[in-house]
Amino acid sequence: MKMLLSAAVALGLAVTAVWGGTTAARADDLQAIKQSGELRAAMSGAYPPFNFVNEQNQVVGFDADIARGIAERMGVKPVIVTTAWDGIIAGLLAGKYDTIVGSMTITDKRKEVVDFVGPYYHAGRGVFVKGDSAVKSLADLNGKTIGVTLGETHEKWAREHAGEHGDWTIRTYKGLPELLLELNAGRVDAIVVDNIPIRVAVKKSGAEIRQLDTPDIEGGSVAIGIAIRKGNPELHAAMQKALDEMMADGTYKKIAMEWIGADIR
């Protein structure tokens, strides 16, 4: 199923690349957004505390507030779209929404297909095990099973570093909730995830977990950006300006303190 999804999305991207080359030059997305009066921002809706639904079924969180703040400063109405993470870039390229404000790590590979506004916060990679696990370091994970979210940068890291610390088996999941359940159920021995959301998740789920000490881990601090379609310098400038204003006038700090409990810029 997962392979199928990835294959389909990859196919979609390839098709986009082929056809995209032939489409004529078009106006900057900013005009279209101003005209419609809406900034459509995509996120998975399943990544607390950055974006998730509250009990009233409203999408809230750090990302949602940042997206709303940017839209308001641009003088348009924010519209939050929730969509599955593994197709989120394909959806942006297909024009289903204007931007992804969904805690996306800025990578060179992604920069080939989208442009990034920001970074709007920094996060880091963490390796977590069950509280009572005997695993003390990455070396102890030799022969163990590692859980990651499909399509996240941690999946790539886990694949590239398999073998380096002995050998580990990689299993991919839909998101943090599934990873935590699998870790607790003992189906995976360790999970590789962003180190901020997991703290909130642990508090919520009551799971007992421990972070491995990995001082030199690649990606210990990474930049998280807001994705827009390529070739939109005016939209990029307008969103960057809005973000900068929010960071300068204290709005950003207020949002960060509310959802994360720390200024994470």
Added chain:
Amino acid sequence: MDFDLMLRVTPFFVAAAWVTVQISALSLALGLAMGAIGAALRLARSRLLRVLGTAYVSIFRGTPCLIQLFVLYFGGPQVGINLDPFAAGVIGLGLNIGAYMTESIRGALVAVERGQTEAARSLGLSRFQALREVVLPQAARLMIRPLGVNSVALIKGSALVSTISVVELTYTAQRYIGSTYKPFEMFAIAAVLYMIIVYGAARAVAWLDARYAIE
């Protein structure tokens, strides 16, 4: 089990179930229309039309519905078809189930003994009259059950549109799991609501079946 939480979020699941009902009903209507057209093509005298009908059935039954939805939703804009998630879901599911409907309808038509058509034709009825007056009334009864089975499969298959950002029953459950970390409770609510919808559809089919049963 966190019953308090389940009670609090159930109204939102019911609203999402309504989306599932709507998307199922609309794609069922499209699927039945496509099934009628498809069966007509499959049984047409023209070879070209038959090939068209066969191609439709092979393509939509021979590839996963998920891929069809992705091609339509993510790939569509590249060829100028830009559908919102709900419309893409209805059209994708409708075209897919239409291929199954085609085969069920064709099967029912073929099941009516050939001699009856021949007898009707020899009495001077046109091909169309023979179909409408003799074959269809008998075939219609034979269609009810297979079309009912397809409809139930369609309702359950509608969960697939959660992947193209339609916030229906399944995606609502997934979003709530993301924030509550209660997969059992959330999927249980979704499962019960699916069962209610499927039960309703099954009752409707049983009623039709009894209504048109041959004594």
